[in-house]
Amino acid sequence: MxxxxxxxxxxxxxxxxxxxxxxETPIKYKDKDGNEHTVKYVTxxxxxxxxxxxxxxxxxxxxxxxxxxxxxxxxKTKKNVNIFNTPHKDDKKKEPVxxxxxxxxxxxxxxxxxxxxxxxxxxxxxxxxxxxxxxxMGIPSKDVDITVELPNGGIEFAKYxxxxxxxxxxxxxxxxxxxxxxxxxxxxxxKYKGMDLSDVEIESVMTRQEKYTKGSRKPQVEPGTLKQxxxxxxxxxxxxxxxxxxxxxKDLTGMGKNDIRMGLVRTPLNPDVIFxxxxxxxxxxxxxxxxxxxxxxxxMLKSMRKNADKLDNxxxxxxxxxxxxxxxxxxxxxxxRIMKATKLLNHVIPELQQMVGMKQGKHxxxxxxxxxxxxxxxxxxxxxxxxxxxxxxxxxxxTKEVIDNEIHFYTHEKVGADIARDxxxxxxxxxxxxxxxxxxxxxxxxxxxxxNNPDEITDKALxxxxxxxxxxxxxxxxxxxxxxxxxxxxxxxxxxxxxxxGRLKDLDKGQGGKVVPPxxxxxxxxxxKIKPGPxxxxxxxxxxxxxxxNPALTKSQALSIADKEFKRLxxx
Numbered sequence: 001m002x003x004x005x006x007x008x009x010x011x012x013x014x015x016x017x018x019x020x021x022x023x024e025t026p027i028k029y030k031d032k033d034g035n036e037h038t039v040k041y042v043t044x045x046x047x048x049x050x051x052x053x054x055x056x057x058x059x060x061x062x063x064x065x066x067x068x069x070x071x072x073x074x075x076k077t078k079k080n081v082n083i084f085n086t087p088h089k090d091d092k093k094k095e096p097v098x099x100x101x102x103x104x105x106x107x108x109x110x111x112x113x114x115x116x117x118x119x120x121x122x123x124x125x126x127x128x129x130x131x132x133x134x135x136x137m138g139i140p141s142k143d144v145d146i147t148v149e150l151p152n153g154g155i156e157f158a159k160y161x162x163x164x165x166x167x168x169x170x171x172x173x174x175x176x177x178x179x180x181x182x183x184x185x186x187x188x189x190x191k192y193k194g195m196d197l198s199d200v201e202i203e204s205v206m207t208r209q210e211k212y213t214k215g216s217r218k219p220q221v222e223p224g225t226l227k228q229x230x231x232x233x234x235x236x237x238x239x240x241x242x243x244x245x246x247x248x249x250k251d252l253t254g255m256g257k258n259d260i261r262m263g264l265v266r267t268p269l270n271p272d273v274i275f276x277x278x279x280x281x282x283x284x285x286x287x288x289x290x291x292x293x294x295x296x297x298x299x300m301l302k303s304m305r306k307n308a309d310k311l312d313n314x315x316x317x318x319x320x321x322x323x324x325x326x327x328x329x330x331x332x333x334x335x336x337r338i339m340k341a342t343k344l345l346n347h348v349i350p351e352l353q354q355m356v357g358m359k360q361g362k363h364x365x366x367x368x369x370x371x372x373x374x375x376x377x378x379x380x381x382x383x384x385x386x387x388x389x390x391x392x393x394x395x396x397x398x399t400k401e402v403i404d405n406e407i408h409f410y411t412h413e414k415v416g417a418d419i420a421r422d423x424x425x426x427x428x429x430x431x432x433x434x435x436x437x438x439x440x441x442x443x444x445x446x447x448x449x450x451x452n453n454p455d456e457i458t459d460k461a462l463x464x465x466x467x468x469x470x471x472x473x474x475x476x477x478x479x480x481x482x483x484x485x486x487x488x489x490x491x492x493x494x495x496x497x498x499x500x501x502g503r504l505k506d507l508d509k510g511q512g513g514k515v516v517p518p519x520x521x522x523x524x525x526x527x528x529k530i531k532p533g534p535x536x537x538x539x540x541x542x543x544x545x546x547x548x549x550n551p552a553l554t555k556s557q558a559l560s561i562a563d564k565e566f567k568r569l570x571x572x
Contacts, residue, residue, distance in 0.1 A: 107192035154205035158183035271303035333373035378482035388440030417442035
């Protein structure tokens with residue numbers, strides 16, 4: 001059974017609906033004067049009346065939304081403090097966030113809207129999905145998808161528009177996918193009010209219904225009505241349509257507009273049906289809820305737990321991509337906690353489940369799982385940093401031991417790096433992501449050997465650190481810092497990382513930039529008359545170690561060090 005406490009504080013307004021309720025279902029309520037009324041479920045939600053089957057100890061979010069709409073300021077609620085949302089502090093001045101406008105997309109919509117007037121596409125062509133949702137929310141969007149309520153309408157529309165604009169090029173513009181009845185085209189060379197629309201991509205598709213055979217993830221696509229097309233979509237917020245020629249918004253589920261206003265992610269049909277068609281939608285629901293800080297109905301959360309096993313039928317690449325989008329949101333810890341509560345985590349990163357309830361000793365205030373989430377929310381929203389933070393202690397369950405009543409996790413960073421590499425390989429991550437993440441995990445204990453006094457770290461040690469970590473240095477330092485501030489004694493811990501960053505900058509200034517070794521592998525080969533091989537690398541490493549002590553090492557000094565190392569290796 002799904003316990004409500006497993007989801008707090010993630011569901012900010014606590015959607016607590018017990019079961020899926022069809023929006024057309026009539027329900028009864030009493031007004032303040034005691035008069036009984038019967039209205040559709042969706043109408044009751046819109047005006048804030050609680051449907052039956054709610055947990056009464058919590059306030060229904062629809063009521064809050066109704067109060068807001070009515071301008072009632074008398075009822076106030078306390079803002080929840082999220083202990084897992086520690087802001088990341090940067091010593092660098094943050095650049096202002098660049099807003100992405102969609103003037104070109106609006107121009108493209110105006111051009112296409114004018115062209116369909118008087119044609120067979122007028123009144124049959126709609127902007128669908130994410131673009132309409134984002135515009136309702138006041139968010140610029142570049143994702144323009146068109147749905148056409150005509151047989152083969154998506155392909156026919158693409159051909160019609162590109163020919164009218166004289167940009168039709170067979171096999172290139174539009175690109176046609178006959179199996180699914182879809183087409184993509186680019187408004188290259190088209191201008192609107194002086195704007196070049198060449199980078200505006202349009203995807204068009206016919207209204208359709210999809211049928212899935214048992215055990216298959218590939219649907220059988222058939223022409224369908226506008227209502228059938230809307231009902232097959234993942235969530236009500238993505239089911240809104242905008243008439244291309246008139247700009248009128250159509251909300252055929254009766255819930256899309258209201259759910260955006262309320263901040264609610266729910267399915268247009270019974271979630272068991274929606275999730276069975278595509279189990280990845282369970283992760284998408286969590287991602288949307290996390291990204292926008294919206295709510296998930298209890299009936300959907302229960303359906304996720306019920307259907308969690310179906311996620312095993314989804315390709316690892318698709319799961320990985322959804323996980324990535326979750327991790328770069330403002331509060332990724334919330335997404336991970338909801339995944340845990342709904343059992344989806346067992347099918348994405350089961351290794352994290354072992355950390356739930358794992359005690360860590362006197363230096364930690366949370367168990368392994370909660371600590372990892374605190375660290376996760378304390379690093380900047382870069383994928384490699386977020387993955388490194390989430391998995392930094394993944395090796396602890398395998399290395400835990402109790403000695404003299406003290407808990408220890410010796411070499412957990414090395415074991416964890418190997419575990420992380422295996423799970424990331426399983427999720428089909430590329431090497432360019434795996435390497436910085438595993439490096440951050442392997443080295444997140446690197447500075448612990450110096451205790452709480454950063455002054456004990458020598459310039460030699462810092463140069464070696466920088467040389468060994470290379471481009472991964474910032475990721476490692478960010479994970480170390482986040483790990484430090486998430487300890488029980490964080491308030492008493494010197495801000496080690498900022499001190500080290502400052503010293504590294506000073507070292508860079510003193511060295512005039514990147515330090516280049518005075519000798520190369522070719523110099524070693526020619527000087528000692530040896531063939532390329534491991535011995536060359538060992539000699540160069542010895543020279544590099546010496547440069548950590550003296551960055552101004554001359555070529556003659558480097559050759560002298562190389563000569564000693566060559567003789568030592570020869571005698572061994």
